[in-house]
Amino acid sequence: MSDTSAVFLSEQEVMIRDSARKVANEVVATTAAARDQSQAWPNDELKSVGELGFMGMLVPDEYGGSGASFVEYCLAIEEFAAADAGFATIVHVHNSLGLTLMWSASEEQKRKHLPKLASGEHIGAFLLTEPHAGSDTAAFRTSARRDGTEYILNGSKQFISNGSEAGLAIVLAVTDPAAGKRGKSLFLVDPKQPGYEVARVESKYGQHTAHLAQIELKDCRVPAENLIGAEGAGYPQTMALLSHGRVAIAAQAVGVARAALEAALRYAKDREAYSAPIINLQAVSFDLADMAMHVEVAHNYVLHAARLVDANIPCAKEASMAKLFASEIAEKVCSTALQLHGGYGYLKDFPVERYCRDVRVCKIYEGTSHIQKLIIARSLA
Numbered sequence: 372m373s374d375t376s377a378v379f380l381s382e383q384e385v386m387i388r389d390s391a392r393k394v395a396n397e398v399v400a401t402t403a404a405a406r407d408q409s410q411a412w413p414n415d416e417l418k419s420v421g422e423l424g425f426m427g428m429l430v431p432d433e434y435g436g437s438g439a440s441f442v443e444y445c446l447a448i449e450e451f452a453a454a455d456a457g458f459a460t461i462v463h464v465h466n467s468l469g470l471t472l473m474w475s476a477s478e479e480q481k482r483k484h485l486p487k488l489a490s491g492e493h494i495g496a497f498l499l500t501e502p503h504a505g506s507d508t509a510a511f512r513t514s515a516r517r518d519g520t521e522y523i524l525n526g527s528k529q530f531i532s533n534g535s536e537a538g539l540a541i542v543l544a545v546t547d548p549a550a551g552k553r554g555k556s557l558f559l560v561d562p563k564q565p566g567y568e569v570a571r572v573e574s575k576y577g578q579h580t581a582h583l584a585q586i587e588l589k590d591c592r593v594p595a596e597n598l599i600g601a602e603g604a605g606y607p608q609t610m611a612l613l614s615h616g617r618v619a620i621a622a623q624a625v626g627v628a629r630a631a632l633e634a635a636l637r638y639a640k641d642r643e644a645y646s647a648p649i650i651n652l653q654a655v656s657f658d659l660a661d662m663a664m665h666v667e668v669a670h671n672y673v674l675h676a677a678r679l680v681d682a683n684i685p686c687a688k689e690a691s692m693a694k695l696f697a698s699e700i701a702e703k704v705c706s707t708a709l710q711l712h713g714g715y716g717y718l719k720d721f722p723v724e725r726y727c728r729d730v731r732v733c734k735i736y737e738g739t740s741h742i743q744k745l746i747i748a749r750s751l752a
C-alpha cells in the first residue's frame with residue numbers, strides 16, 4: 372500500500388496497524404503455508420496475537436479488552452489476512468462475539484464472559500446459518516423452548532467457523548415461531564455442555580486454517596439467564612452484527628489482494644524473459660497497475676465504511692458496497708497474480724494459488740455478492 376494510504380490515519384491507528392503487521396509477518400505468515408497443508412489449528416499464533424490484545428479488540432479495557440475502534444480493527448484484520456486469510460477469519464468471528472456482548476449482554480454476562488474472550492482463553496463461535504437456509508435468515512428453524520428456568524435448544528447449524536474449537540458460542544434460535552423476525556433470540560451456550568455436538572468438520576477449498584463445523588443442538592439445555600438481551604430481539608441484533616462484519620470481511624479481502632499484489636510484484640521484478648525482468652513488459656506492468664489501483668481503492672473505501680461505523684452513522688449500504696467491491700476485486704487481483712507467475716503460480720512453492728483459494732469465500736460468507744447487491748439496491752429505492 373502506498374504511503375498516502377496512511378496520511379489520514381491517526382498515530383494510534385498506525386501503531387495498531389504496525390503492531391498487527393509485525394506479529395502477522397513474524398508469527399502468522401511464517402507458518403501459513405505449512406498450516407494450509409496440515410490444517411492444524413493455530414494455537415501458538417492465536418496466543419501471540421491474544422497477548423497483544425487482538426482477541427478482544429472491540430471490548431473495552433474494563434472487561435479485559437483493548438477498546439479499539441472499528442477502523443483499528445479493520446486495519447488489524449487486513450494485516451492478519453495478508454499473512455493467512457483463515458487466521459483472520461478465526462480472529463474476526465471470535466471478535467464478533469465480544470461486539471455482540473457489548474451491544475446486548477447484561478452486566479453480569481459481560482463480566483462473566485468478556486475477559487475470557489478478550490484474552491483468547493475462550494474462542495468464540497457464532498451459530499447462525501442452517502443447512503437449509505443461508506441467505507434467507509428469516510427462515511432459520513433452530514428452536515429454543517422455555518422449560519422452567521431453562522431453554523431447550525434443538526436444531527442444526529451449518530458453516531460455523533470456530534464451532535469445533537469454541538469455548539463459548541452464541542446461538543440464534545426461534546423462541547416464538549408465530550412472531551417471525553421478532554420471534555428469534557440469541558443465547559450463550561457452552562460448547563462443552565451436553566447437547567452441543569460437532570457433527571462434522573468440513574473439508575474445503577481454501578482457508579484451511581479456519582475450521583468450519585456443522586453443529587447439532589440436541590436438547591441442549593441452557594439457563595434462562597443465558598438469553599442475550601430481550602426475548603425476540605435476536606434478529607435485528609444479528610442483522611446489525613452482519614452489517615458491521617461485512618466491513619471486516621472487506622478488510623480481509625483487501626489483505627489477501629494486497630499480499631497477492633506484493634507477490635506478483637516481487638515475481639515480476641525477479642523473473643526474466645526476453646533478457647529483462649518481466650515487469651518491463653507493458654502487458655505485465657499494466658496488469659500490476661490495475662491490481663494496485665483496485666487494492667488501494669478498496670482499502671480506502673473499507674476505511675470509509677469503518678469510519679462510519681465508528682461515528683455510529685447507519686451504513687448498511689456502505690458496508691455492503693465495501694464487501695461487494697473488495698471481495699470481487701480481490702478475487703480478480705489474486706487470479707491475475709497467479710497468471711503473472713505463469714506455471715509457477717499453479718505450484719504450492721509460491722503463495723498465490725493459496726491466496727486464490729483463500730479469497731474465494733469472501734464473495735460468499737457474511738452475505739453473498741447477490742445479497743450485498745440486494746441491500747445496496749434496497750437503499751436506493
Ligand SMILES: CC(C)(COP(=O)(O)OP(=O)(O)OC[C@H]1O[C@@H](n2cnc3c(N)ncnc32)[C@H](O)[C@@H]1OP(=O)(O)O)[C@@H](O)C(=O)NCCC(=O)NCCSC(=O)CCS(=O)O
Nearest residue numbers: 505506508509530531532607610611614687736737738742
Ligand atoms: C437479505 C437480508 C438483509 C434480508 O433481511 P430482512 O429483510 O429479513 O431484514 P430486515 O427486515 O431489513 O431487518 C430486520 C431487522 O434488522 C434490523 N437491521 C437490519 N440491518 C440492520 C443494520 N445494518 N443495523 C441495525 N439494524 C439492522 C432492521 O432494522 C429490522 O429491525 P426492526 O424490525 O426494524 O426492529 C438478510 O436476510 C441477510 O443479511 N441475509 C444474508 C445472511 C448472511 O449474511 N449470512 C451470512 C451468515 S454468517 C457467515 O457466513 C459466516 C459464518 S462464520 O464464519 O461462522
